[in-house]
Every structure is written in C-alpha cells, then in structure tokens.
Amino acid sequence: MTIAAIISSLIFGATFALILTERVHRTVVAMAGAVLMVLAGIIFDFYHPEDALHAVDFNTLGLLFGMMILVVVLERTGVFQFLGIFTAKKTKGKPWLLMLALGSLTAILSMILDNVTTIILIVPITIIIARMLGISATPILLVEAMLSNVGGTATLVGDPPNIMIGSAADFTFNAFLLHSLPTVILVAGITFLMFKFLFRKELAKEPENINELMQMNEWDAITDAKTLKKGLAVLAGVVILFFLHGALHLEASLIALMGASLILFLVTATKDPQPIIEKTELSVLLFFASLFITVGGLEHAGVLEQLAHFITASAESNLLLTAIIILWVSAIASAIVDNIPLTVAMIPIVLYLQESGIPVDLLWWALVFGVGFGGNGSPIGSTAGIIVVTKSEQTKEPITFKKWLKYGVPATAAGLTIASVVLVIFYYTEFVNVTTPHVEASTSVIEEVIDMDAAGGH
Amino acid sequence: MMTINGKSYSIEDIMRPAVFISSDATLQTTLEKMIHERRNSLVVIDQKGVLLGMVNAIDIIKAVLPDYLEESNLAARFSNIDLLKEDAERVKDMAVTDFMEKKVPTIKVTGNIIEAAAIAAHSGRGRIAVVDADNKPVGVLTRTELKQVIGTTLGMCGDCFSDTADK
Numbered sequence: 043m044t045i046a047a048i049i050s051s052l053i054f055g056a057t058f059a060l061i062l063t064e065r066v067h068r069t070v071v072a073m074a075g076a077v078l079m080v081l082a083g084i085i086f087d088f089y090h091p092e093d094a095l096h097a098v099d100f101n102t103l104g105l106l107f108g109m110m111i112l113v114v115v116l117e118r119t120g121v122f123q124f125l126g127i128f129t130a131k132k133t134k135g136k137p138w139l140l141m142l143a144l145g146s147l148t149a150i151l152s153m154i155l156d157n158v159t160t161i162i163l164i165v166p167i168t169i170i171i172a173r174m175l176g177i178s179a180t181p182i183l184l185v186e187a188m189l190s191n192v193g194g195t196a197t198l199v200g201d202p203p204n205i206m207i208g209s210a211a212d213f214t215f216n217a218f219l220l221h222s223l224p225t226v227i228l229v230a231g232i233t234f235l236m237f238k239f240l241f242r243k244e245l246a247k248e249p250e251n252i253n254e255l256m257q258m259n260e261w262d263a264i265t266d267a268k269t270l271k272k273g274l275a276v277l278a279g280v281v282i283l284f285f286l287h288g289a290l291h292l293e294a295s296l297i298a299l300m301g302a303s304l305i306l307f308l309v310t311a312t313k314d315p316q317p318i319i320e321k322t323e324l325s326v327l328l329f330f331a332s333l334f335i336t337v338g339g340l341e342h343a344g345v346l347e348q349l350a351h352f353i354t355a356s357a358e359s360n361l362l363l364t365a366i367i368i369l370w371v372s373a374i375a376s377a378i379v380d381n382i383p384l385t386v387a388m389i390p391i392v393l394y395l396q397e398s399g400i401p402v403d404l405l406w407w408a409l410v411f412g413v414g415f416g417g418n419g420s421p422i423g424s425t426a427g428i429i430v431v432t433k434s435e436q437t438k439e440p441i442t443f444k445k446w447l448k449y450g451v452p453a454t455a456a457g458l459t460i461a462s463v464v465l466v467i468f469y470y471t472e473f474v475n476v477t478t479p480h481v482e483a484s485t486s487v488i489e490e491v492i493d494m495d496a497a498g499g500h
Numbered sequence: 501m502m503t504i505n506g507k508s509y510s511i512e513d514i515m516r517p518a519v520f521i522s523s524d525a526t527l528q529t530t531l532e533k534m535i536h537e538r539r540n541s542l543v544v545i546d547q548k549g550v551l552l553g554m555v556n557a558i559d560i561i562k563a564v565l566p567d568y569l570e571e572s573n574l575a576a577r578f579s580n581i582d583l584l585k586e587d588a589e590r591v592k593d594m595a596v597t598d599f600m601e602k603k604v605p606t607i608k609v610t611g612n613i614i615e616a617a618a619i620a621a622h623s624g625r626g627r628i629a630v631v632d633a634d635n636k637p638v639g640v641l642t643r644t645e646l647k648q649v650i651g652t653t654l655g656m657c658g659d660c661f662s663d664t665a666d667k
Contacts, residue, residue, distance in 0.1 A: 120574050123572075123574045123575060123578075127578065162571075162572075163572075165568060166568040166569060166571070166572040166575030166576075167575050167578065169566075169568055170569075170575060170578050170579050170583065171578075173583050173586070174580070174582075174583065254580065258578050262577055262578070263574055263577065263578075265574070432567075433566075433567065433568045436566035436567060436568065437566075
C-alpha cells in the first residue's frame with residue numbers, strides 16, 4: 043500500500059466514522075473531509091484541486107437543485123395536503139384501504155419528489171385522519187415511511203442514489219422505468235400484503251366519525267391556486283422531458299434546471315428568489331459535493347481500484363452471485379449507515395469493474411435496489427424513517443425501535459428477496475447485458491462519464 | 501435610580517408584582533393559576549424561592565399542540581376541537597419545569613431602567629424578571645412599564661405609571 047493510499051483511506055475512514063456517530067453534522071464532517079483530502083492530495087501529490095473539481099458529479103447536484111426549487115414552489119401551494127385528503131376520502135375511512143391509498147400516494151409522490159419532503163407533508167394529515175377515525179396510525183405511518191423509500195427507487199429522480207448511479211452508469215429515466223419501476227411495484231405489493239397480515243388486528247377496527255373525514259374539504263388546503271397551476275404545468279413539462287431525455291440527448295440535470303428556471307420566472311420574476319432558495323436544502327448539496335471530493339481522493343490514491351480488483355475475480359466467475367451479494371451487503375449497510383456515502387464510494391468501484399471488461403449493468407441495478415430498499419431495514423436507515431418515528435412519538439402508539447424490527451424488517455427482507463429474484467430473472471433472460479462487452483465499448487462509456495464530469499465542471 | 505422630569509424612579513418603583521408558581525406544579529395547575537390570576541406569564545420558583553424560569557401562555561399552547569401540527573399550519577386546518585381536547589388531556593400532568601422557558605432575562609432590583617430596556621430590546625422578550633441579591637424574584641418588568649418610562653420622558657402624561665390601571 044502506498045502512502046497516498048494509507049492517508050486517503052484514513053481521511054475517508056475518519057470522515058465516514060464521524061458521519062456515523064451523528065455527533066457532528068454530516069455536512070460539516072464531509073466538508074472537513076473534502077478539504078483535508080485535497081490538502082493531503084497536494085502534499086503527497088496524488089490529488090489536486092482540478093481532480094477534485096472533476097470528481098464532483100455536477101449532473102447529480104444540478105438535478106437535485108432543480109427539483110428542490112420546483113418542490114419548494116409546489117409545496118407552499120398545499121397541493122400535497124389536498125392530495126392526501128382527497129385520497130383518504132375515497133377510502134371512506136376503511137383502515138386497510140386508507141393504508142393502501144395513502145401508502146400508494148406516498149410511493150407515487152416519492153417517484154418525482156424527494157422522500158423527505160413527501161413524508162413531512164403527508165404524515166401530519168395522516169395522523170389527524172387516523173385520530174379522527176379512532177384507528178391506529180401505526181400501520182399507515184410505517185407503510186408511508188417504507189414506501190417513500192421504495193417509491194423513490196423507481197425512477198431516475200426519485201432518490202439521490204438513483205441520480206448518482208444513473209449519472210455514472212448513463213441510465214436514462216426510461217431505463218429506470220423499465221428495470222426499477224416493475225420491481226418497485228412488486229416490492230410495494232408485498233409490503234402491503236405483509237402489513238395487511240401483520241396488522242390484521244389494527245386494520246380490522248371499525249372507523250368512528252367517518253362523517254368528520256367526509257366533511258373535510260380538500261380544497262381548503264389549497265393556499266395559492268395561481269402558483270399551483272404554474273407549478274403543475276412546469277412539473278408536467280419536466281416529467282415529459284424526462285421521458286424523452288435519452289432520445290433528445292439532454293442530461294436530466296439540464297431538464298430539472300430548465301424547469302427550475304422557468305418556475306422562478308413564472309412566480310418570482312421581479313423579486314429576489316432568495317426566500318425560495320433558502321428553503322432548498324443547500325446543505326445537502328454541499329454534503330454531496332464534499333463526499334464526491336472525498337471519495338475522489340480515495341480513487342486517485344488507487345484505493346478503490348484495489349478494492350475493485352478484489353471483486354473482479356468474483357464478478358468474472360459469477361456475475362449473478364456478485365450482484366446478489368452487492369444487493370444484500372449494500373442493503374444491510376444502508377439500514378445502518380447513510381446510503382449516500384455508500385453509493386458514492388461504490389460507483390467508482392463498479393466503474394473500475396466496467397473498465398476491466400465486466401458487464402456491470404446487473405451490478406448497477408443490484409446497487410440501486412440495495413441502497414433503495416435497504417434503508418427500510420431499521421428506523422434509522424433513512425431520513426423518512428427517522429421523521430416518521432419522531433412524529434409518531436406524539437401519538438397514542440409511538441413507533442418504537444422494537445415495533446420497526448417486528449414489522450418493518452420482515453417487510454424489508456421480503457422486498458429484498460423479490461429484488462434478488464428480479465436480478466436472477468434479469469440475468470437468465472438477459473434483460474440486461476450480462477455478456478462481456480468489447481473492450482472498446484466499455485472504454486467509451488468511461489470516457490463519456492469522464493467527459494460528462496468535465497462538462498459539468500465548466 | 502433615574503430622574504425623569506424631576507421625579508426619581510427605580511426599578512422597584514415601576515416593576516409589577518410577580519405571580520409565582522412552584523416548580524412542582526403541573527400544566528393543569530399552571531393554566532388554572534393563569535386563568536384565575538388573569539396573567540399570561542408566571543414566574544417559576546423552587547422551594548427556596550429561587551428563580552427557575554418563566555412560563556408563558558404560549559408555552560402551554562406549544563406543549564399541548566403536537567409537533568406535527570406546529571410545523572404544519574396547513575394540516576392544522578383539518579384538525580378539530582376533539583383532538584385538541586385529547587392533546588390537552590395527554591399533557592395536563594406534565595411538570596411546569598418541562599415546558600417553561602429556562603433562559604429568562606433578569607435584572608437586579610438595584611439595576612438601571614435603561615439596562616432593562618436594553619435587555620428587553622436585545623432578548624426580544626416582553627418580560628424581564630427582577631431579582632434580589634439571592635436571585636430570588638421580587639417582581640417583573642414588562643413592555644408596559646418600559647413603554648411608560650419612555651412616555652414619561654416625553655412628557656406625554658405627567659406620570660404615566662399612575663395613569664394606568666393595570667399597574
């Protein structure tokens with residue numbers, strides 16, 4: 043091991059460990075890690091500021107920022123609360139249907155919005171409705187937390203790991219719809235069925251005061267119909283362009299930023315957009331950029347290449363088994379630690395495997411499913427889970443760690459089992475490329491990724 | 501002591517008497533005292549009479565409302581009085597020390613009125629606890645008294661303090 047490898051591993055390890063402890067805020071830790079990594083890189087001559095700039099995936103940051111702006115504008119119009127009440131009324135308060143409807147709504151919203159926003163908006167309405175009806179909020183809240191993560195896995199823009207993986211692997215929006223969405227529908231289905239069984243007692247309860255629910259006027263939630271119309275029109279345009287971005291050769295980030303730019307024009311053309319920008323999570327973007335830079339140092343020091351060599355032999359001899367191992371290991375890791383640093387570290391490793399001629403598509407999907415579904419394995423595995431647990435503390439039946447293990451973990455394990463079967467199907471039907479590509483082809487993809495990073499850097 | 505238009509005023513002269521609540525009070529007894537005494541703010545003291553904090557009507561509201569409603573006015577539009585009753589029942593036995601404000605701006609009874617005004621401006625709070633040398637609260641200075649000081653300096657009322665009934 044070279045001195046660069048040792049130093050960069052130490053910096054990365056310390057950063058990762060500090061993020062894990064949650065004693066210091068993750069953005070503050072990651073930024074310190076990034077700065078240290080570049081400093082060490084200059085001193086030991088393995089990583090330079092221009093390398094760090096190239097390590098940042100501006101496609102991911104642009105896509106996230108663009109979507110954040112759109113969501114900030116939309117969330118202030120009350121449209122999400124409107125949808126929550128509208129959906130709940132359709133179920134006439136029947137607990138099982140309510141769980142199914144609000145869970146599905148959460149999953150669908152999470153496909154386009156970030157999970158945390160979806161959860162923050164839907165949970166208060168859920169608790170109010172459940173309390174009004176005198177039914178248990180637990181199964182509904184738990185399903186919402188889990189399906190916000192599951193739903194987010196369905197699309198390119200649903201979850202930051204997908205954006206990162208999609209950007210690195212050059213997967214389009216439609217590639218996600220084709221590979222991930224059907225898997226997500228299956229996993230959501232099994233989650234509903236398992237919860238229907240596990241919560242059979244709670245869901246059998248007859249709701250009270252159904253009239254109160256039916257008398258709620260969902261239109262009372264709409265605070266700004268004018269902005270809502272504009273926001274929905276722009277969002278629709280963005281989603282249509284996402285469908286076409288592969289064919290149009292437009293980066294998804296550019297589309298999201300076009301949408302953001304248009305909506306700012308439509309709602310705050312004459313005023314400083316600062317109040318909207320303040321509501322976006324710039325801290326998250328700084329966290330991601332810092333992670334890219336920290337992991338970039340590890341990559342330049344040759345550490346990730348060595349790790350990749352470690353996996354190459356296994357991937358060459360048994361691609362399917364390697365994919366399934368990646369699925370479960372990344373899932374278990376995501377249940378314990380933040381899935382973002384994990385994804386950022388895994389991406390260059392898979393790219394190295396690709397460079398050495400291994401067909402990596404199956405591994406990418408394994409990673410997508412692992413980090414996407416794995417966060418549901420514990421109440422601290424995802425931000426959505428943490429929020430739901432915290433909010434439930436003020437209901438009659440708080441969702442405890444034990445409750446999560448009892449209901450959430452079996453559902454997560456079932457979901458991962460389905461994902462394993464999907465990988466097996468992908469492999470044997472050759473739905474994804476599982477044969478060794480020509481060396482030229484694989485190099486061109488790497489170049490494209492590098493080009494993209496460079497393009498984003500300017 | 502400060503002199504306005506030839507008359508001397510000390511904090512002791514202008515402060516209003518504090519209404520105390522003991523640290524072993526619950527949310528319910530605190531609320532009862534507030535309603536009974538027609539006060540929005542009580543001074544929380546321990547058994548020895550030492551200042552522990554202050555509790556305001558807004559602290560009661562915050563304790564009763566669940567976080568998920570405090571953060572979402574939009575969701576709160578759809579709540580109803582039955583749920584509020586349930587929430588109030590849930591927290592009525594909570595100790596006052598669990599929801600009071602612990603960081604209370606204080607001024608010594610021997611202090612300067614302008615200093616009290618500066619503390620009020622700086623802390624953004626309308627109420628300052630007036631304490632003696634042993635940190636035992638002896639009264640409260642509110643926006644009202646400080647407003648009256650300014651009114652008196654401008655000669656708006658010969659002695660704005662005696663003009664008001666709520667002293």
